[in-house]
Amino acid sequence: MADHYDVLGVSREASSDEIKKAYRKLARRLHPDVNPSPEAAEEFKSVTHAYEVLSDPEQRRRYDAGGDEAGFGGAGFGGFGDVFEAFFGGGSGGRSGRPRSRRERGQDALVRVDLELGDVVFGTHRDVEIDTAVVCETCQGSCCQPGTQPERCDVCGGSGHVQRQVRSLLGNVVTQQPCGACQGYGTTIPHPCPACQGQGRVRSRRTVALDIPAGVETGLRLQLPGSGEVGPAGGPNGDLYVEVHVEPHVVFSREGDDLLATLEVSMTDAILGTTTAIDGLDGAVDLEIRAGVQSGDVLRIDGRGVTGLRTKKRGDLRVAVQVVTPTRVDGKTRQLVEELAKRTKAPDPRLAEHQQGLFSKLRDKFRGA
Known part of the structure; x- marks a missing residue:
């Protein structure tokens, strides 16, 4: 087995900060999301295992004394994921460490339109009023009071996540969870818009123009992409579905x-x-x-x-x-x-x-x- 100090490229007298710095430099070059080659993946496991051992004072003492490593957290047992998470803000490649976006897609909406049999012979036009969410005209979807803007969260530093380090049978394990102060957004809104209470959207009635084609029948649903509810913080609209109901005719x-x-x-x-x-x-x-x-x-x-x-x-x-x-x-x-x-x-x-x-x-x- 290669010497852990040699794997990290540090001396046996290296400090904890030097070990951490060396590991971080190697991990950035060898992580599978950066270097997908099989050789890099194996080297990354060795580097991560070496760091897990040398970064824990008790495990390092036992290693320096020539003790058995059995029971130590190894790269093959999921340890490198938590360690890498501690440095790069998330799981694989840091993707889960990104702050949440306030802008989300709006929900789909469903309305029913009643037609007469004569309307379906050649098709018809309808202007339908729906009660839905629209962009707040006061803040234009920013969620902030005019003249203000979101501020970076002081608790998580804008990452949207906080890290916790706990001891386990595998050594020190670093976990990551959404920041409770900013709800994972990475920013806070000290002065929310008074019109929408910081949601970026309000409830309102609006008119939707419908061109109903000929030949529709009861139960058919027509889809109007982008005509549903606007999303939080002015996010993209959902879709509008129009369900057709044709009234019975007295003759035909x-x-x-x-x-x-x-x-x-x-x-x-x-x-x-x-x-x-x-x-x-x-x-x-x-x-x-x-x-x-x-x-x-x-x-x-x-x-x-x-x-x-x-x-x-x-x-x-x-x-x-x-x-x-x-x-x-x-x-x-x-x-x-x-x-x-x-x-x-x-x-x-x-x-x-x-x-x-x-x-x-x-x-x-x-x-x-």
């Missing part, structure tokens, strides 16, 4: 990008056929009803449905026919219907061969079955 329902509706047709129009105007969600459209149309037949009007969210192509309007039979007729009308019955020689009422009801057939036709 939706299946995919198609619109569904039911049209009541008189018995005479069903027999003779006719053309009628239907009030669609985006204006009137003519619908031709062929002669002899039956209840449950579905008529299709191309391109009068909802614009697809991804396809940008409009679906169809599908109209189910319901033939309405008059419940009251006068004598003349009854006479004409009886004459019609004689001429058409309609079969007697009977059960259909298919045991499928009207509503089931209508559902299947709507679905294209």
Whole structure:
């Protein structure tokens, strides 16, 4: 085993400060975060182990007397991490020793917007008010009273951490923890902004402009990056999520990008056929009803449905026919219907061969079955 004094490059009469200085110089050159070579890593372990032994008065006395090192803190047992931490302010490479930043990302926000079915045919625009956190106009996110600024923490010297040295079976162990005086920020705010109490943000209502695309449906969430809450100390905004809710329509329902509706047709129009105007969600459209149309037949009007969210192509309007039979007729009308019955020689009422009801057939036709 190499002599610990030779490893550190000091004499056997070196003082504690000389040993510490020598180790610090070598550690800065050999630490794995600075020199990733395998040779440097092995040398760093030897240097650290030598320092652990010689920096502790009791272990150094035993080493100088030729005693056994068993039980001493070694580099292979995690000792070098704490020792290195004592000099460089943190764990691996000092990364954990950096002070916290007051600026943090803000939280995401969620709002709900109610739409009518007509709004989703081509898309729509909404101005939505939300209650959220915004940058404090008084301090502009600095958290300080105007004319003042943060001051370096006197307790931790601006590092955001304090170190404690405790004795253990492995010798002196140095631990690091956030500074209680500055909460790990490395700075204090002697004169916080009176408007935001030193938070750099305040609660306020603001208006967000929403361009809602065509084809959205209930439950869909739209993401607006950077439109959520501003973070502490004026940190970057979170995202805003808009959850869509489409109100039911009294006439039309939706299946995919198609619109569904039911049209009541008189018995005479069903027999003779006719053309009628239907009030669609985006204006009137003519619908031709062929002669002899039956209840449950579905008529299709191309391109009068909802614009697809991804396809940008409009679906169809599908109209189910319901033939309405008059419940009251006068004598003349009854006479004409009886004459019609004689001429058409309609079969007697009977059960259909298919045991499928009207509503089931209508559902299947709507679905294209």
